[in-house]
Amino acid sequence: MRDRVAVIGVGHSGFAPITAGLSYKELSFEAALRAYSDAGVNPRKDVDSFVCVSEDLLEGTSIFDEYVPDQIGAALRPVQTISADGLFAVATAVMLIRSGIAGVVAIEGHSKASDIQSPGAIHQFALDPVYNRPLGISALAVAGLEMNHYLSATGATAEECAEVAAANRRAALLNPIAAYPSEIAAADVAASEPLWFPLRSLDVAAPADGCVVLVLANEERARDLSDEPVWIAGVGWSSGSPTIESREWGRAEEVQAAAGRAYRMAGIARPDSVVDLAEVDDTYTYRELMHLEALGLAPEGGAGEMLAGGAFGPDGDVPVNQSGGSLGQGYLFEANGLARTMECVLQLRGTAGARQVEDAGVALAQSWRGVPTTSAAVAVFASDEAVRA
Amino acid sequence: MSPKRPARAPASNGSRPRAGAAPRRRPSVPTPPFTARGRSLSDAEFRTAVGAVDAGVDARYAWDTGIAVGGYLRGLRDGKILARECRRCRRILVPPRMFCEQCFRPTDGWTEVRDTGRVNTFSICYVRWDMERLEVPEIPAVIEIDGASAGVGIMHKLGEVRPEDVRIGMAVEAVWKPPAEREGSILDIRYFRPRDAAERAGRTAAGRAARAGARKASGARKASGAAKTRRGKAR
Amino acid sequence: MGQKVAVIGAGMTKFTRRAQETGKELSWEAAKAALDSCELTLDDVQAVCMGTAPDAFDGVHMKGEYLSDGAGGFGKPYMRSYVGGGTGVFGAIQGWYTVASGMFDVALVVCEEKMSSTQPHPQGAFLTIFDNILERPLGPNLLWIFALEMNRYMTVHGIDKRDIAAVSVKNKHNAVDHPSALLGMGGITVDDVLASEVLAWPVQRLDVSPVTDGAVAVVLAAEHVAKRLTDKPVWIEGVGWHLDSSYWTNRDLYYPDYVEYAARMAYDMAGIKEPRKEIHIAEPYDPFDYKELHHLEGLLLFDKGKAPEAMRDGVLYRDGDLPSCPSGGLLGVGNPIAAAGLMKIAELFWQLRGDAGARQVPGSPKRGVAQAWGDLMQVGTVVVMGR
């Protein structure tokens, strides 16, 4: 098979509510050292291209792409920044490798959320400056609108959403790098502070600091460098309507479109019968349910019931967010998709420790950039064994 | 490989526009294959018509300085410039970092460098960021720090020197705030000034020549004249 | 290498001081013009690539998301790349690998900048480009770093400012023939430039490109599609990009290594061994007049320090041996950051097809190079195009 791309190295630093005493550069350096060591590459010689993900306002620096190269071994090398979630960078690396211009690509994404002193104001700055911002609403209000529509359109319940938070926080107990492991119950979510009805504070993933670096390679280099390459079977991304006034509520159409592309590329017709585990966006509890539906892992409006029945638990048909997801690991902004990819890789290598999903051969990662955006990406990963079978 | 495009025979009548001459004007016609759309607003339209929404963002950050920069700032508070050393490439690095970007490995240790150096390049800035004129021009410079590796410098400002006396290669020294006023900031160094007292007093030949020229020419021409006096300095 | 990729269409808005259009509307105008130029509709586009510089200009966090529907990204694979001032030319590189990967056959690249939204002055967007802890306390403005680099370049080589000012004159004159131009100035002379207000010596007012709003778009297609749609495809033969260390005060600014590395990458891919013979037309990045010369050297088209001589000898005029910025460049057409870079790709497209009208370079050039630069004097992006 021509044009195949594999993940051959993963590394992280964090994840933690704060990483006091470390600069973002030092966080990235630590993650990069681990990833390059895992892949067995020297970035100064063996990596052909570098892709970073960041947004200026999350860093407090205009043109932040200036500050990325040194700490990942990329000074005076081909480096680009993608202003999107890390899965978009995975897609970019796949394109770079398939185009032939790079054999080995490194990807970096980090969150230094603890540096941000006015997160709400910055988030609000993402709203349309003319139509929405003058209303003085917070960006989170969009999540409230969306959740309310989803619940009323599908019959899903706030309690089912609360189960998502409980499940993911609990899963995080088995993930030593997670920032927010906890034994919480759905009732705790229901009792938490109301934000924008029906959204409550424990429905929302809390930010964390951390960095993830990945190393990807074409087939030749992957075989050469790695005993356990994890193949990228498919990747897709899509944008919905960014305009709040004209979008489809209650259904994650951009996720559906992105998944459709990834599945086509991977040759997957029935995802629920192929995918062994999934790491999906759970920025807000209700969004995990919407995403499972858009990914074809649950019928429309049926994800909540399935989740409550254990279908997405560690022993279920398709274990979901066994890493703890963003609710359990912490919300890493643009690095979210890279954390999900890292979990898929560890699971497919069989090195996920206490949370290992048995006989994992195919894993799926999905990202969404949060309100008010409609931007999503999906990647399907397969172990070497699954590909050979 | 395609052959070099044959250059059109040079115009022997000298009609090609030369530096200093007004180039010949061609008729301005819309160029195919597109028609450009877009409308420019006048300042009055922008300010008065329905068409502008004022908004700012309350973006506040508290950046972790980290190990390397944190150590550097503590050094400045103590009146020292600290560097990190990479023992593989044998470079001494300011500003310090915990990694060597060339070798991609951790740097090996702290070392103090001197608070003197040489001007690598400089500017004389007459405007603020919003293009308002400054009453006293600022002189930003890159200063190669003595004791650090060749070519390794920091950005700071120059002071106690007349703009026309500054030159690339000039030896400078840090002027520190008094210890009680230092707070662990790059501003604990007020500025760098010439080490040579004559240069601080404005008694250099180049400065005298520039000032003499300035008396004859307009302000703007002074700067271009200064450009010529600074020619030919080798790296 | 993957599939061969051609530029098959290009369009742009007027470049203006303060556009009535929003950023979304500018993106739409450019995208529409580009699609119209090759008689395609948005339905034919399989992926959209967006290039736009700091969010601080438009005043929207994650502005790539905000602009997506204007750029035609609704319901499509849409992605924003970002390499500071190098973004515009990088947009074409992003479009290239999007198609070359074999995953898409037709991609639309849109680059937008609406600088005028930033009040009281767009320079405000640049205040926070400096290191948050080590440089910002000094109160630096963007002109500083250009002035520092220009001074170093002039001093190391002993360059006469007149030769640099002549670049500004050339480009503002070239722009008179550009229907989108903000600042075509037919009558301007070198003396005018040298007499203009000193901002940050050696940078003077007329050394600098103007603050501008605008958008540009190009349509890229795989070989089998391009040949079906046009008789005059312009091929992307080589792409290159490099980002140098952020520690810019540890580098010698007199020479842009990052441009040379990017150029070598692009020339290698294009099979170019002798760029001085094989490149017929150049669109180097010219936000400041000295930068055009600096970049021509980094592009290996002149020896270090020798580009000013070429300017003096007339080599860089439209009818010279190596026409440089025949569009009028950023100094003449305007500098809406990302859009200005992609404008250089559009200009090569028109020039190499022989469609540049009054701006047409004589001698039917076969191959050109476009280049942009950005960040802390740090990034070089290079595209070689040929027919």
Ligand SMILES: [Zn+2]
């Ligand atoms: Zn070293």
